[in-house]
Amino acid sequence: MTKSKASKTRTRIDALRAVIEKECTAPTCRESGTCRHEGEKEAARHMLSRLLEKLKDAAGDEREERAQMWADIYERGYDSHGNTYRMGAKYRSGQSMKERAAGIRADIKMARKAGKTPLVQEGPGLVSQALETYRFDPIGEAPEQIKFRVRIGAGYGSIHIGIDNIPQEWGWIAEEVTDYKGGKVTRWRRTQALKDLEAELKSVGEAYNADHGSNTMTDCFAKAFIVFVDSDDPETLAWRAEYERKRRGRRA
Structure with missing residues (x-):
């Protein structure tokens, strides 16, 4: 079964976090006291940051689209399924x-x-x-x-x-x-x-x-x-x- 876009993104995030959080067990790194894999982890942090930022922007766009969709529905008073929507000028929720x-x-x-x-x-x-x-x-x-x-x-x-x-x-x-x-x-x-x-x-x-x-x-x-x-x-x-x-x- 082909993975969805959301599923692929979640897999990439999990993989990047695994690289970042994995404790280095290489003998040479332990002997030298300096992990030569730190560069790899830093690259994973940057990639994860960019990916999460894109997800945040996409979520923001989706919220704006949904807000605009509902604004249009309230303006015309109904949706495509025959349900009527209207909000009075002085209506306040609660x-x-x-x-x-x-x-x-x-x-x-x-x-x-x-x-x-x-x-x-x-x-x-x-x-x-x-x-x-x-x-x-x-x-x-x-x-x-x-x-x-x-x-x-x-x-x-x-x-x-x-x-x-x-x-x-x-x-x-x-x-x-x-x-x-x-x-x-x-x-x-x-x-x-x-x-x-x-x-x-x-x-x-x-x-x-x-x-x-x-x-x-x-x-x-x-x-x-x-x-x-x-x-x-x-x-x-x-x-x-x-x-x-x-x-x-x-x-x-």
Whole structure:
């Protein structure tokens, strides 16, 4: 069987070390007190040094190639086997779920604050662009009465971003439809403004997330966590209010 390149290299290293470490037993060298094989050992030391240096450089090149390969995979979001990879801009390895939830809260708070802050006039015809990134941000532009909540889901595998106090006329469109019994019922669908707000909140949460190789074809889910954006339509809110009223009545 033909030896591999790595196997041949290991054999050469072992042979050179054997020459370097071998104790000289030649009678002439012992009688003279000077080993005439020292030159051979010195040559072996130099050769071993050069060989190890080449191996070190090769290993370094391999690490760089692998780092570049993974950088390319994360940039396009998937590998050649259909596994998806993504790393959010604010994702940090080892970060706790509490830290991620706190970061999401801080980002939402900043967006709300910046959305209400007027642009600063710095001089004739000059306007500061420091807060312009939030000028058309759905979070900052959402109605003032809307409240946001961020909580960690059961099992620490998800983060839920809730939207409360949504103005009905701003967030929902009522549609009269016919149900399977032939009766008329109201169905609520989101306005484009609410859809934009939910998409922006989702992106805020995903900035702290990472996907390490999920593949839906094999039911493999390797995300750091799952981001949910929750909002209740008027019908759901009315049902919750009625349920809470009955619950309090039973406890009274």
